[in-house]
Amino acid sequence: MRVGIELVRARLRAPFVAGWxxxxxxxLVVVSVHDSAGRVGYGEAAPLExxxxxxxxxxxxxxxxxxxxxxxxxxxxxxxxxxxCAEASxxxxxxxxxxxxxxxxxxxxAGRPVWALLGAAAPDPVTVNYTIAASDRAGAAAEAGAARAxxxxxLKAKVGVGDDAGRLAAVRAVAGxxxxxxxxxxxxxxxxxxxATLRVLAPVGLELCEEPVRGYEEIERLSSLVGVRLALDExxxxxxxxxxxxxxxxxxxxxxxxxxxxxxxxxxRARKVGYDVYLASALDGPLGIAxxxxxxxxxxxxxxxxxxxxxxxAGRPDPLPARAGQIAPPTGxxxxxxxxxxxxxx
Ligand SMILES: [Mg+2]
Numbered sequence: 233m234r235v236g237i238e239l240v241r242a243r244l245r246a247p248f249v250a251g252w253x254x255x256x257x258x259x260l261v262v263v264s265v266h267d268s269a270g271r272v273g274y275g276e277a278a279p280l281e282x283x284x285x286x287x288x289x290x291x292x293x294x295x296x297x298x299x300x301x302x303x304x305x306x307x308x309x310x311x312x313x314x315x316x317c318a319e320a321s322x323x324x325x326x327x328x329x330x331x332x333x334x335x336x337x338x339x340x341x342a343g344r345p346v347w348a349l350l351g352a353a354a355p356d357p358v359t360v361n362y363t364i365a366a367s368d369r370a371g372a373a374a375e376a377g378a379a380r381a382x383x384x385x386x387l388k389a390k391v392g393v394g395d396d397a398g399r400l401a402a403v404r405a406v407a408g409x410x411x412x413x414x415x416x417x418x419x420x421x422x423x424x425x426x427x428a429t430l431r432v433l434a435p436v437g438l439e440l441c442e443e444p445v446r447g448y449e450e451i452e453r454l455s456s457l458v459g460v461r462l463a464l465d466e467x468x469x470x471x472x473x474x475x476x477x478x479x480x481x482x483x484x485x486x487x488x489x490x491x492x493x494x495x496x497x498x499x500x501r502a503r504k505v506g507y508d509v510y511l512a513s514a515l516d517g518p519l520g521i522a523x524x525x526x527x528x529x530x531x532x533x534x535x536x537x538x539x540x541x542x543x544x545x546a547g548r549p550d551p552l553p554a555r556a557g558q559i560a561p562p563t564g565x566x567x568x569x570x571x572x573x574x575x576x577x578x
Contacts, residue, residue: 273337331491
């Protein structure tokens, strides 16, 4: 099996601001696995260092080790190859790239889409939230209005950045009473700040707050003190986070879970102890988004997923656009046809 590794830089239309910092350009690593019949499977690593602490250099180093293993492989036994790579690589974002490429290739060899390989009955469209990128009041309100007009039923805004109360009030005024508004502090608040701010934001009417404080123990404590539903995101990767239910929900990501296989395993564990599970991207490219859509077909999350992020990129038409607040999994075998073209644009 021949393995390609390629770094792709993709600019965002505007800087994306969150509690962890700001990003203007994404560095994505595309992995290709080529079988002896000339078929190719593609996967993607989408590390976001200010957010997850994983650098592109870390990912490239780990992928070189996986390449050695895969190059020696004679046949495609996806689970076995992935297990070997998991032993060689401790960076889940790197493992995710291999996992996605192997699922894509398996689908191409079988002539079937990944959602079918995962046992889903149909490629049902996945309900997604709109992520508000603007950190100013007028910009956020304008985005909320456009998202509502486009048919989104759930809006998500970062908090812990600037004038949260004023911005969220403006978003609610434009969104109307029926749209869900989700916020994400990315762990930026202390327990006292979270208590105070969630009280101030109460009139906005929040669907939930993702990662209000840092660590599942603090989130569990906060959860016993506030009426707002809380969700683990960053803290979901801490050992023990999914052993029992710490709060209402957990947000899972393809990259952080080590790919589709790891994500489905984490979702099973989380649901078993009573978490509500939904999925999101870390500003992934279309291969990562497609992987999450296929996984969502199998999981059928009850809440909107944070997968409508490809429209944030500049100069690259969105191959998986949301329509009326939903995204359909791509058509074709494997992860889907034509996704790689997005990465080839400069
Ligand atoms: Mg989050």
